[in-house]
Amino acid sequence: MEKFEKLTGIAAPMPLINVDTDMIIPKLFLKTIKRSGLGKNLFDEMRFDDDGHEIPDFVLNKPQYREAEILVAGDNFGCGSSREHAPWAIKDFGIRCVIAPSFADIFYNNCFKNGILPIALPQERVDVLMKDAQKGSNARMIVDLEAQTVTTSDGEIVAFEIDAFKKHCLLEGLDDIALTLEKGPAIDSFEEKAGAARPWV
Amino acid sequence: MSPKTLYDKIWDAHLVHEAEDGTSLLYIDRHLVHEVTSPQAFEGLRMAGRKVRKPENTIAVPDHNVPTTPDRVKGIKNEESRIQVEALDKNAKDFGINYYPVNDVRQGIVHIVGPEQGWTLPGMTVVCGDSHTATHGAFGALAHGIGTSEVEHVLATQTLIQSKSKNMKVEITGQLRPGVTAKDITLSVIGETGTAGGTGYVIEYCGEAIRSLSMEGRMTVCNMAIEGGARAGLIAPDETTFEYINGRPHAPKGAQWEAAMAWWKTLYSDDDAHWDKVITIKGEDIAPVVTWGTSPEDVLPITDTVPNPSDFDGGKVDAAKRALEYMGLQAGQKLSDIEIDTVFIGSCTNGRIEDLRAAAEILKGKKIKEGLRAMVVPGSGLVRAQAEDEGLADIFKDAGFEWRLAGCSMCLAMNPDQLSPGERCAATSNRNFEGRQGRGGRTHLMSPQMAAAAAITGKLTDVREMM
Ligand code: SF4
Numbered sequence: 001m002e003k004f005e006k007l008t009g010i011a012a013p014m015p016l017i018n019v020d021t022d023m024i025i026p027k028l029f030l031k032t033i034k035r036s037g038l039g040k041n042l043f044d045e046m047r048f049d050d051d052g053h054e055i056p057d058f059v060l061n062k063p064q065y066r067e068a069e070i071l072v073a074g075d076n077f078g079c080g081s082s083r084e085h086a087p088w089a090i091k092d093f094g095i096r097c098v099i100a101p102s103f104a105d106i107f108y109n110n111c112f113k114n115g116i117l118p119i120a121l122p123q124e125r126v127d128v129l130m131k132d133a134q135k136g137s138n139a140r141m142i143v144d145l146e147a148q149t150v151t152t153s154d155g156e157i158v159a160f161e162i163d164a165f166k167k168h169c170l171l172e173g174l175d176d177i178a179l180t181l182e183k184g185p186a187i188d189s190f191e192e193k194a195g196a197a198r199p200w201v
Numbered sequence: 202m203s204p205k206t207l208y209d210k211i212w213d214a215h216l217v218h219e220a221e222d223g224t225s226l227l228y229i230d231r232h233l234v235h236e237v238t239s240p241q242a243f244e245g246l247r248m249a250g251r252k253v254r255k256p257e258n259t260i261a262v263p264d265h266n267v268p269t270t271p272d273r274v275k276g277i278k279n280e281e282s283r284i285q286v287e288a289l290d291k292n293a294k295d296f297g298i299n300y301y302p303v304n305d306v307r308q309g310i311v312h313i314v315g316p317e318q319g320w321t322l323p324g325m326t327v328v329c330g331d332s333h334t335a336t337h338g339a340f341g342a343l344a345h346g347i348g349t350s351e352v353e354h355v356l357a358t359q360t361l362i363q364s365k366s367k368n369m370k371v372e373i374t375g376q377l378r379p380g381v382t383a384k385d386i387t388l389s390v391i392g393e394t395g396t397a398g399g400t401g402y403v404i405e406y407c408g409e410a411i412r413s414l415s416m417e418g419r420m421t422v423c424n425m426a427i428e429g430g431a432r433a434g435l436i437a438p439d440e441t442t443f444e445y446i447n448g449r450p451h452a453p454k455g456a457q458w459e460a461a462m463a464w465w466k467t468l469y470s471d472d473d474a475h476w477d478k479v480i481t482i483k484g485e486d487i488a489p490v491v492t493w494g495t496s497p498e499d500v501l502p503i504t505d506t507v508p509n510p511s512d513f514d515g516g517k518v519d520a521a522k523r524a525l526e527y528m529g530l531q532a533g534q535k536l537s538d539i540e541i542d543t544v545f546i547g548s549c550t551n552g553r554i555e556d557l558r559a560a561a562e563i564l565k566g567k568k569i570k571e572g573l574r575a576m577v578v579p580g581s582g583l584v585r586a587q588a589e590d591e592g593l594a595d596i597f598k599d600a601g602f603e604w605r606l607a608g609c610s611m612c613l614a615m616n617p618d619q620l621s622p623g624e625r626c627a628a629t630s631n632r633n634f635e636g637r638q639g640r641g642g643r644t645h646l647m648s649p650q651m652a653a654a655a656a657i658t659g660k661l662t663d664v665r666e667m668m
Binding site: 113114186 | 214215218230241244251265346351353360364430432453458461519632637
């Protein structure tokens with residue numbers, strides 16, 4: 001997995017609540033058996049009209065945000081289906097960090113498996129970052145995972161919390177499966193015990 | 202021993218390892234797999250030269266994008282869908298997992314097939330690369346959706362890295378009034394808590410109204426725990442549960458059944474267990490509801506009117522404005538005046554036999570409104586066969602409904618069953634998001650009875666007027 005350490009980039013403002021995974025990547029694009037190539041369809045129904053032309057008002061179509069690497073959004077981001085295609089599309093587009101007051105559970109976990117950093121902050125802190133993002137492309141934020149801070153273009157520092165294990169895995173780019181397989185003996189002995197206690201399973 | 206909730210008990214029974222910071226490795230008893238969220242996971246295994254650790258506890262079925270028209274026996278026309286289903290065929294064979302292919306009568310929506318075949322049992326941990334895995338919580342199993350990377354993780358290790366959620370109790374007291382169903386309970390709870398109200402929690406549903414529900418109804422309730430933001434929904438097992446399970450193909454038999462029962466009967470929340478959040482709703486206060494907006498929390502009794510965005514606070518004001526525009530509705534309009542174009546009865550929320558019986562009861566001897574498109578998509582081939590035996594299929598067909606083969610169908614419209622822009626649908630599924638049932642399509646969620654009533658009048662309708 002790709003590491004996430006420090007990112008300096010343009011932040012796109014998306015002050016919508018309940019951005020669901022159907023919006024992030026409509027189901028039409030789930031029929032792939034690959035992980036890559038979904039970025040061109042990120043937010044497809046909001047980004048393009050019925051004829052496939054860009055909708056100029058949509059934030060990621062505006063010249064100043066086309067290269068955004070950070071997304072600042074409203075409450076309950078990523079709700080809805082469990083599709084990992086959502087973080088795949090976000091990453092493929094080039095966004096590596098999403099900031100919102102809260103995230104849906106499955107989406108939040110999926111981000112970490114794909115080298116994306118989701119940052120949950122209280123509404124008033126998100127508001128500060130939203131305002132900064134709304135300034136356009138001259139405003140570059142700095143996201144520092146090690147220090148657990150986001151720095152606005154004006155130098156204001158916003159600290160965030162993150163689970164220590166998830167942080168470690170992201171910083172090191174660790175593969176969960178390899179880590180778990182190291183615990184093979186513990187899984188073996190659990191299976192033996194559980195098999196005796198609940199043989200019908 | 203300190204008192205525990207049902208969630209605590211199941212969690213503790215499946216804990217393989219716990220790190221100091223609380224990150225835990227949880228053992229997974231059943232892993233359900235479908236064609237859309239699994240290809241990349243199997244590909245990952247192949248690339249790393251890994252095997253499926255417990256193929257005998259892994260069950261796969263194609264459901265999300267299979268066509269539901271009879272011509273599907275001749276093969277899937279849409280190339281991308283066909284490639285995904287063929288990939289699942291191959292992966293099931295190569296990795297030796299249990300499989301119900303498209304043309305097997307047991308095929309159906311993964312969350313209907315699991316319980317129907319007796320794979321889902323009380324006290325288990327159940328996962329699937331699908332958010333509505335919460336459905337299986339109706340059996341007192343800890344069941345939740347996972348992403349594709351986690352699917353790969355479970356395939357390879359039969360475990361999942363988790364941190365523990367908090368405990369939330371949702372109690373529905375008393376009894377439901379006539380015309381009110383499990384779907385109205387679960388939608389009303391979301392209306393009360395909001396779609397993020399359950400975030401960080403596992404919900405246990407309890408109370409007399411829940412106890413009185415059949416297993417079908419309990420599955421409907423737990424199914425939509427995810428729409429309330431919860432990781433999982435649970436209902437403690439009881440006689441209703443045991444009766445449903447007994448005799449199913451993969452349920453324990455003989456001495457194993459006795460042993461299982463002894464444990465299952467300990468699966469309840471202790472009286473003095475700690476709850477981080479409690480919500481109580483009176484069963485009598487729940488009305489037949491419909492959704493008016495584009496989030497499942499946008500729910501109101503059918504007797505109500507479309508709300509005004511200014512009735513809300515914060516981000517919800519803009520969200521409501523946007524929703525009304527998308528749905529083509531005016532504030533103040535009576536919900537029962539909203540005309541529909543299409544009716545969809547099906548999905549893992551309401552595609553079981555009891556749902557079809559309830560809808561058929563309303564439709565018996567009646568015709569759907571002229572010009573309306575209406576379809577029933579049974580949740581599994583076995584539900585379909587049973588409905589045909591019971592004469593329900595004839596009632597639907599006589600009324601003017603299309604009688605389809607099993608699958609997810611218009612719940613998410615990945616197969617050819619889709620709404621066109623502006624088309625308005627009364628649906629028994631679980632999500633009314635923008636574009637969920639087809640680009641520009643407008644979805645109103647409701648119970649099977651309410652959908653049947655709407656099919657007759659061509660408008661959103663209070664089913665109690667027809668009873
Ligand atoms: S019926 Fe709908 S909600 Fe259920 S598994 Fe299929 S697509 Fe998901």
